[in-house]
Amino acid sequence: MNETGARLPKYHRIADALREQIRTGRLAPGDRLPAETAIAATHHTSVPTVRQAMSVLRAEGLIESRHGIGTFVRATHRLQRRSRNRYGEARGRDGLLTNTLRHEIASVGIEPAPEQIADCLNVEAGTEVVARHRRLYDEEDRLTEIGASYLPKDIAAGTYLEEPTVVPKALFRCVEDLTGRRYTDARDQVTARRATDAEADRFGLPLGAYVLHLIHTATDENGDVLEVSESIWPADNVIFVDHYPIPAGPTGETGSEI
Structure with missing residues (x-):
């Protein structure tokens, strides 16, 4: 121990x-x-x-x-996040990416980007962005996810994305429609950490419980960031599933991997 x-x-x-x-x-x-x-x-x-x-x-x-x-x-039903195929699946249907959950918009507005989000947006900490804070609930109306999407002001300010309502389709499709630019690359960064007091209170977690904190950065074909989103789940309630081809030869990628 x-x-x-x-x-x-x-x-x-x-x-x-x-x-x-x-x-x-x-x-x-x-x-x-x-x-x-x-x-x-x-x-x-x-x-x-x-x-x-x-x-x-x-x-x-x-x-x-x-x-x-x-x-x-109890029989548990863990949420499965299939990161790599999410966009392709959403292009072929109406509705939100997580259309099996009830979405609630907690707040929307222009606010300074937190340091970690600003770093992903390639801007200085405190730069103003449009932030959409959300909560997701399962079929038993239990809170399963706390999240937010952060959008550059030149994309979302003054549009319906500033309204405190659930968007009619996947957010990335709304951004593509507004900008004429296409999401072409995405990066997910996942951290396991102890829940903050506020997170533990909202999820009903005990002292010392862990959450998974994902930061998702999406860019267009020029490498410009269109959206940074974050999602927070109780660590025991989510499974990440990834399915991908294995390269036949060297790819040129370097770095430390688990």
């Missing part, structure tokens, strides 16, 4: 251990969890502490209690 983990409350460490068993399949959907007394004995703690851990997992939607029977692992 690392030093940070050792500082977490006991109930949080128990929740982490059970969550890992669920993630790896040692506890599969439908499996009954051991009795609270057994879990307490395993972790050398008290039953009330175990109940706190169970409350964390229940709030995350990982387990459910059935009165008079026990506690069971």
Whole structure:
């Protein structure tokens, strides 16, 4: 256990251990969890502490209690993000990129670009951009994603993209229509980090929970940035899927890779 983990409350460490068993399949959907007394004995703690851990997992939607029977692992439906094929799929249909989720526009307006976003836009931090902040909800109306799109003012200012309403089709198609320029290249940068207090509160996450933070940069054929967007998900709720051809020979790309 690392030093940070050792500082977490006991109930949080128990929740982490059970969550890992669920993630790896040692506890599969439908499996009954051991009795609270057994879990307490395993972790050398008290039953009330175990109940706190169970409350964390229940709030995350990982387990459910059935009165008079026990506690069971819930069947989970993780969101799948298929980054490489998203644009092509959206060109062939109407609606938004994530059209299975309910979109809510939290706020829209001109605001200074945060440092990390400004860096992707190739502008100085604090440069004004049009920002569209959104929240996405699943079929049970649970918050699944917090996100935002940042657009250069010369693209979006004074257009319907400044209105606090959900756009009628994928945002990139709206930008293409307004500018006559085409999205031709995209770069995704994903970071795993601990949730901020505000993020934990919105998602209903426990102390120390992780989120995945994606920053997506899209450029046109001249390499000019058309849009930078960010998406934040609870780390346990999303899977990234990528399918791509493998080059037959050297590509000339360099750099450290995992």
